[in-house]
Amino acid sequence: MEKxxxxxxxxxxxxxxxxxxVSGTGGxxxxxxxxxxxxxxxxxxxxxxxxxxxxxxxxxxxxxESPRNASLKxxxxxxxxxxxxxxxxxxxxxxSHSSNVVLMTMLARRIDEDLSVLEFTQLEMxxxxxxxxxxxxxxxxxxxxxxRECDLTDSLRKAIDRFPNSPAVAVRNxxxxxxxxxEVKAKTQAECIDFVxxxxxxxxxxxxxxxxxxxxxxxxx
Amino acid sequence: MEKxxxxxxxxxxxxxxxxxxVSGTGGxxxxxxxxxxxxxxxxxxxxxxxxxxxxxxxxxxxxxESPRNASLKxxxxxxxxxxxxxxxxxxxxxxSHSSNVVLMTMLARRIDEDLSVLEFTQLEMxxxxxxxxxxxxxxxxxxxxxxRECDLTDSLRKAIDRFPNSPAVAVRNxxxxxxxxxEVKAKTQAECIDFVxxxxxxxxxxxxxxxxxxxxxxxxx
Amino acid sequence: MEKxxxxxxxxxxxxxxxxxxVSGTGGxxxxxxxxxxxxxxxxxxxxxxxxxxxxxxxxxxxxxESPRNASLKxxxxxxxxxxxxxxxxxxxxxxSHSSNVVLMTMLARRIDEDLSVLEFTQLEMxxxxxxxxxxxxxxxxxxxxxxRECDLTDSLRKAIDRFPNSPAVAVRNxxxxxxxxxEVKAKTQAECIDFVxxxxxxxxxxxxxxxxxxxxxxxxx
Amino acid sequence: MEKxxxxxxxxxxxxxxxxxxVSGTGGxxxxxxxxxxxxxxxxxxxxxxxxxxxxxxxxxxxxxESPRNASLKxxxxxxxxxxxxxxxxxxxxxxSHSSNVVLMTMLARRIDEDLSVLEFTQLEMxxxxxxxxxxxxxxxxxxxxxxRECDLTDSLRKAIDRFPNSPAVAVRNxxxxxxxxxEVKAKTQAECIDFVxxxxxxxxxxxxxxxxxxxxxxxxx
Numbered sequence: 017m018e019k020x021x022x023x024x025x026x027x028x029x030x031x032x033x034x035x036x037x038v039s040g041t042g043g044x045x046x047x048x049x050x051x052x053x054x055x056x057x058x059x060x061x062x063x064x065x066x067x068x069x070x071x072x073x074x075x076x077x078x079x080x081e082s083p084r085n086a087s088l089k090x091x092x093x094x095x096x097x098x099x100x101x102x103x104x105x106x107x108x109x110x111x112s113h114s115s116n117v118v119l120m121t122m123l124a125r126r127i128d129e130d131l132s133v134l135e136f137t138q139l140e141m142x143x144x145x146x147x148x149x150x151x152x153x154x155x156x157x158x159x160x161x162x163x164r165e166c167d168l169t170d171s172l173r174k175a176i177d178r179f180p181n182s183p184a185v186a187v188r189n190x191x192x193x194x195x196x197x198x199e200v201k202a203k204t205q206a207e208c209i210d211f212v213x214x215x216x217x218x219x220x221x222x223x224x225x226x227x228x229x230x231x232x233x234x235x236x237x
Numbered sequence: 238m239e240k241x242x243x244x245x246x247x248x249x250x251x252x253x254x255x256x257x258x259v260s261g262t263g264g265x266x267x268x269x270x271x272x273x274x275x276x277x278x279x280x281x282x283x284x285x286x287x288x289x290x291x292x293x294x295x296x297x298x299x300x301x302e303s304p305r306n307a308s309l310k311x312x313x314x315x316x317x318x319x320x321x322x323x324x325x326x327x328x329x330x331x332x333s334h335s336s337n338v339v340l341m342t343m344l345a346r347r348i349d350e351d352l353s354v355l356e357f358t359q360l361e362m363x364x365x366x367x368x369x370x371x372x373x374x375x376x377x378x379x380x381x382x383x384x385r386e387c388d389l390t391d392s393l394r395k396a397i398d399r400f401p402n403s404p405a406v407a408v409r410n411x412x413x414x415x416x417x418x419x420e421v422k423a424k425t426q427a428e429c430i431d432f433v434x435x436x437x438x439x440x441x442x443x444x445x446x447x448x449x450x451x452x453x454x455x456x457x458x
Numbered sequence: 459m460e461k462x463x464x465x466x467x468x469x470x471x472x473x474x475x476x477x478x479x480v481s482g483t484g485g486x487x488x489x490x491x492x493x494x495x496x497x498x499x500x501x502x503x504x505x506x507x508x509x510x511x512x513x514x515x516x517x518x519x520x521x522x523e524s525p526r527n528a529s530l531k532x533x534x535x536x537x538x539x540x541x542x543x544x545x546x547x548x549x550x551x552x553x554s555h556s557s558n559v560v561l562m563t564m565l566a567r568r569i570d571e572d573l574s575v576l577e578f579t580q581l582e583m584x585x586x587x588x589x590x591x592x593x594x595x596x597x598x599x600x601x602x603x604x605x606r607e608c609d610l611t612d613s614l615r616k617a618i619d620r621f622p623n624s625p626a627v628a629v630r631n632x633x634x635x636x637x638x639x640x641e642v643k644a645k646t647q648a649e650c651i652d653f654v655x656x657x658x659x660x661x662x663x664x665x666x667x668x669x670x671x672x673x674x675x676x677x678x679x
Numbered sequence: 680m681e682k683x684x685x686x687x688x689x690x691x692x693x694x695x696x697x698x699x700x701v702s703g704t705g706g707x708x709x710x711x712x713x714x715x716x717x718x719x720x721x722x723x724x725x726x727x728x729x730x731x732x733x734x735x736x737x738x739x740x741x742x743x744e745s746p747r748n749a750s751l752k753x754x755x756x757x758x759x760x761x762x763x764x765x766x767x768x769x770x771x772x773x774x775s776h777s778s779n780v781v782l783m784t785m786l787a788r789r790i791d792e793d794l795s796v797l798e799f800t801q802l803e804m805x806x807x808x809x810x811x812x813x814x815x816x817x818x819x820x821x822x823x824x825x826x827r828e829c830d831l832t833d834s835l836r837k838a839i840d841r842f843p844n845s846p847a848v849a850v851r852n853x854x855x856x857x858x859x860x861x862e863v864k865a866k867t868q869a870e871c872i873d874f875v876x877x878x879x880x881x882x883x884x885x886x887x888x889x890x891x892x893x894x895x896x897x898x899x900x
Contacts, residue, residue, distance in 0.1 A: 582776065582854060583703055646703045
């Protein structure tokens with residue numbers, strides 16, 4: 017028998033807390049099974065949510081099942097999660113407030129009014145991001161943050177459209193949405209993105225501009 | 238039946254140890270239930286305190302119940318904790334020695350004889366601090382440290398008065414006091430403050446002066 | 459009775475996940491018992507593999523036993539692992555994607571078309587690397603990364619040949635292979651290498667060129 | 680009934696492993712009960728030692744009890760541990776390879792042929808080091824490392840003599856020995872020293888020369 021996705025959500029949130037992705041009630045994950053989407057509640061300590069705290073909504077965000085604990089609220093990010101389910105046929109979408117990602121969004125190159133981009137290449141961990149090889153450039157779109165989380169929906173949808181090869185959209189000074197065909201792939205892709213953000217940030221902190229050294233180039237020191 | 242706050246204190250101190258907030262016997266938490274305040278003992282390994290090690294005091298700091306283990310002492314911070322309970326009607330107050338906060342206090346701008354201030358803005362995690370939105374400036378007061386912890390009381394009370402929008406007062410080269418209507422909110426606010434301190438410190442270490450980029454501004458590189 | 463190496467692999471992968479060596483499905487470990495080599499499967503969350511998920515291959519890489527779960531695949535790194543088993547008579551080989559190592563590979567000095575080298579000396583932790591004392595120079599070969607992991611085999615074998623005193627070969631922008639007479643020694647040597655990479659990287663980030671100070675030299679500041 | 684110090688050693692080594700103090704078989708702890716000294720074995724994974732793996736020696740280092748597992752060896756650090764037991768009447772001595780301490784030893788100021796010193800002041804965590812207040816200067820002696828660990832004995836004993844106010848001696852590019860009247864105080868003092876090393880190193884990495892700001896001084900920025 018398949019594991020209840022509510023249990024998976026509770027377990028994954030504990031893992032994310034250890035990784036520093038969901039401190040201060042931030043972040044979360046939602047998982048789709050058929051036409052049902054399971055979502056962690058909003059504004060609570062994510063590392064302590066119980067399976068029975070989760071909401072179930074349909075693909076339009078209509079609540080199908082509410083937790084018995086009436087003080088729990090559906091996340092404001094619901095429309096953002098739903099965008100990835102709808103536009104990319106995702107099986108799971110996670111939202112992280114990782115400091116590695118937040119710091120890197122500050123370095124994103126602006127390409128449009130409310131859209132920027134980060135480019136990563138030649139790191140083995142990029143292979144863990146669907147459709148990317150070692151020599152490819154992974155373009156991660158970064159949308160500007162807004163006062164209210166739900167106001168991100170338009171720019172997030174546009175970024176999803178414009179960057180069809182990215183399984184993620186970052187939000188400047190905020191965090192990142194990462195999805196995949198299932199919750200395992202969403203999580204492992206998020207780990208790969210986190211890793212490349214950490215490495216690029218540390219390179220910059222050490223004053224290293226580029227790590228790209230082909231055999232034909234002279235040695236870096 | 239409600240959980241004994243002494244158990245909550247023991248569990249939270251283990252969590253804080255994992256976060257690096259209470260190493261070397263530093264830091265702690267106290268929780269109010271009605272007119273009773275439950276406090277972790279002083280000068281012991283916080284990650285190992287047992288529920289029965291806690292003191293119970295009244296709002297004036299008079300000891301109502303002492304732990305059976307007579308070697309345990311009430312914390313010197315008691316008057317500091319009590320200030321937040323009294324002046325802000327807090328339900329819980331925590332004290333952390335987080336290195337992220339300690340480092341940031343070194344960068345605080347002096348505004349008075351024994352008072353400085355740190356300003357944070359445009360980070361999503363600021364929304365987790367009561368009364369603050371993404372575009373607001375969170376002003377965190379920083380009082381000078383003193384040779385004895387109890388001598389902080391006056392400056393802490395003045396800072397609480399002067400910065401009514403802050404649920405926290407930091408202490409230069411020392412740590413931070415954070416409170417909330419209950420222990421969950423005290424802890425999640427402390428996590429948000431810790432996060433913004435970490436991010437600002439890392440920006441500075443990487444030589445980045447500002448992360449504020451509106452759509453109208455040119456791209457940062 | 460000896461512990462099943464499949465159990466050891468599952469436990470070690472959880473340890474490596476805590477250390478940040480195998481995030482995003484990267485990395486792994488294989489253990490030899492006589493002519494049988496036990497290998498973690500590829501492309502799965504390493505912190506969650508079960509003993510029964512492991513493959514058993516012979517010294518030429520022929521599969522002797524497959525896991526019942528037919529969706530599991532043998533790792534593409536198999537030929538790399540086998541090289542160390544064959545050329546160095548290793549008892550265990552681990553592969554880590556540690557960010558400390560990945561960052562340091564960027565600083566390796568090129569000595570040949572697809573080969574570079576890192577040099578470490580005068581750190582106590584170097585004593586944990588077989589055949590090395592405190593005053594020795596530990597030369598860690600770094601081969602260039604390739605689009606496909608199996609294409610690393612030739613350069614890895616050449617590096618193993620050319621650096622007979624190193625129990626490890628790093629891969630630029632990718633990670634490291636570390637081996638030893640058994641799985642304990644492979645892991646502890648990997649920890650020592652990770653430590654010296656972390657220390658050298660942090661020295662560089664702080665602008666410190668050298669930590670070598672003999673009694674005869676003037677003080678560093 | 681008092682807890683067997685062998686159990687305490689095993690538990691503390693797991694804690695130290697989490698803190699990054701004993702990776703790669705480095706570091707350890709020994710505890711005195713009367714004239715008996717309990718010591719962790721050498722060259723093994725410290726996070727996995729069992730109570731029955733410990734040695735018992737007398738104050739001169741003569742082995743009173745050996746572990747049944749004959750492959751286990753007494754640590755080469757034994758004479759170092761014994762020096763602190765003898766010269767300072769310590770109840771417990773721990774040895775850590777913390778990277779925070781190792782990095783800071785590189786910045787120590789040389790004051791004699793094989794002796795250097797680090798000075799820390801105005802950090803609250805210094806209060807956790809016996810005999811030190813917030814405004815005191817904690818002088819941590821740093822002896823030069825040697826090819827063999829036992830050759831450190833002379834310089835360590837001299838440093839203990841010369842710095843009677845320090846409950847610790849660091850070893851350049853190697854680690855630190857920290858002691859106390861009991862194992863709890865040894866560990867909490869080690870945590871405080873680790874914290875101040877981390878903070879001073881991060882200040883330096885961020886280009887901050889001093890964090891000392893009295894009320895009379897102008898603001899730091």
